[in-house]
Amino acid sequence: MTTQAVPAAGSDKLDSGVLKVAGVVVLGAIMSILDITVVSVALPKFQQEFNATYATVAWTMTAYTLALATVIPITGWAADRFGTKRLYLLSLVLFVGGSVLCSFAWDIGPLIVFRALQGLGGGMLMPLGMTIMTRAAGPDRVGRVMAVLGVPMLLGPIGGPILGGWLIEAASWHWIFLINVPIGIVAFVLALRILPKDQPQPSEPFDFLGMLLLSPGLALFLYGVSSIPGEGKVGSAKVLIPALVGLALLVAFVLHALRKQHALIDLSLFKNRNLTVATVTLTLFTVAFMGAMLLFPSYFLQVRGQSTLDAGLLIAPQGLGAMVTMPLAGRLTDKIGPGKLVLPGLLLIALGMATFTQVTPDSSYVLLLGSLFVSGLGMGMTMMPIMSGALASLTHQQVARGSTMMNIIQQTAGSIGTAVMSVILTNRVLDSQEATAYSAVTQGLTAASDVPPAVLEQGRASLADAFGHTWTIAVVLVVLCLVPALFLPRKRIEKADTPDDALAVPVAIH
Known part of the structure; x- marks a missing residue:
């Protein structure tokens, strides 16, 4: 194995060494993010398999989230102390080991415990991946590498329901966890060979x-x-x-x-204006967008009566839209700054989401899928440029702590967003007797034969109205994101003063 230093700051091309590192990081990120959404579609199956209530099986999601929240804060310090490569390999082992244990769970209690173990590994994969990528590429190419890392962040919520629905229908629920084993083994072997060797250095006291x-x-x-x-x-x-x-x-x-x-978290980083503005923008955006994304598959499942697999396929245009703009946005962020991309991106998201504020039980699929595509175009111009704007001006030594902090904020804001949108939708449904009756039928709590057809039809309309009302709140929150986004840099971000040799991170070439 030979090593090659990252190209000079003036070069914005991602060389083969950085692309290999990106491949390793993306594999780990795909597992971590897919797993969240894959399990979400399996909750009804867990209810049936383990004879448990929905509130109980929902802990398979909550335990994973809480484990993420517990381990993310120490990731920045641990990366500095033990090295990113060692910690990344440990994260993969914990995640894959937890996945295997989940597949052998004999009851809902053990499954919840094993999901927490899985979350300990998954919680470190994303911040570590951001740190590894940012250090490998250097500050002048942060936008481009973040665009690469953004692909699994977008595909997870879209591909998860599709993959989960297919595995459950074609095989069994065990395979939503076992699918991680071959991916994890490949990621571990590649990480062992490709990621740069850790350089031992004195660490700060824990x-x-x-x-x-x-x-x-x-x-x-x-x-x-x-x-x-x-x-x-x-x-x-x-x-x-x-x-x-x-x-x-x-x-x-x-x-x-x-x-x-x-x-543990260096709050002095907020003295950096770019990071502070990006953090405020990211928080508002994540609350609005992640909460709204939760509603898309639910609408297709509950109002339109689609299967889990079909619902996953119907929201795919959003990911396709993001894949169109994200590579271009990553390249442009490094040249013109995030502000010029995030503002039009937010407007595209609001425009695409506005259609869903007027949904009915019979809204045109062409209109809905086209709106999802437009929203995806905006998504590709928004999230990763915001994060790039936060990290690009940090020094080499600050990147691990900065990426950890951004992941904590994103995780917390995402949880708040999904909870808020769920409560708004639920309360709106409870306010309507017809919508409550129809929702009980779609969730299998009441037989359709027990509800008059006229009530069912009115229930569909009321439930669609409840979704539209909730999306209206989400659109308002997206529009509010424009306020902090106005202060994002609208020109090339100058890197922080850092010794040249600090940026010459060795990248493995074979």
Whole structure:
């Protein structure tokens, strides 16, 4: 094996060495992100298989999310202390090992525990991947490498329902976990051979107090937020108690981090204007867009009566739209800054999503799929350029902590967005007797023969109206993202002052 330094800052071409590193990182990211959405379509199957309630099987999702929240905060420190390659290999082992255990689960309890173990590995894969890619490419090509890493982030919510539906129908639920084994083995072997060798370096002392405040704080807060859809209201004790305790721990961490020199999350990064503006924009955007994305397959399943596999295929145009613009946006972000791309991208998302505010039980599929494609075009111009704008001006030493922080924010905002949109939709449905009756039929809680046909037809219309109302809220939130996005850089971002040799990260070439 030979090594080659990253090309000079003036070169914006992704050489073969960086592309090989990107391939390894994308494999890991695909597993981690696909797994979230693949399992979401298997929840009804888990109910049937383990004779459990929906609230119980939903813990297979919640446990994974909470494990992610617990491990993400320490990833930045661990990457600096042990090296990104070693930690990435460990993450793959934990994730694949957890997947195998999940496939052998004999009851819902063990499955939930194994999903948490899987989440410990999955939680490290994405921030580590961002760190590895950013360091390998150098600051002048952050936009392009983030565009590469953005592909699995877009394909996950789209490909997950398709893959999950097909595996469950063609084989069994076990295969939604076993599919990770061959992918994980290939990713491990390639990572072992291709990723640059870790360079041992003195590390900062570990912030134990920060970990004791931040990780449980995030987990408790997200647990409370994740409980909102099941409880149907924010005022429930199951929601408020963990959420408020978690919030108190997070506030305590902020106060601690502001005083400590080497805190678990370096809040001094917010002195960087680009990172601060990008963080605010990303938070609002993730709440709006991730919450809205949850509704698309639900509409096709519940209102239009499509199968799980067909619902997954129907939302595919959104991913196709993003794949058209994302490579171009990544290239342009490095040259003209993220602001000139994010603003029109947000407008395209709002335009595409606006169609869904007027949905009916018989809305034209051509119109809906075209709107999803337009929304996808905007998505490809938005999320990864925002993250590129945050990381491009950080020094080499700050990248690991910066990418960790961005992943924490994205995970938290995504959980808030899905909870908020679920509650808005649920409450709107509960306000309508017809929509409640129809929803009970579509979820198998009531036989269709027990509900008069006229009520069913009215129920479809009321349920569609509930979805449209919820999408209206999402569109308003997307439009609000334009305010912080106005302050994103609209010219090439100059890299932070960093020694030249710090950027010459060796990339394995074979």
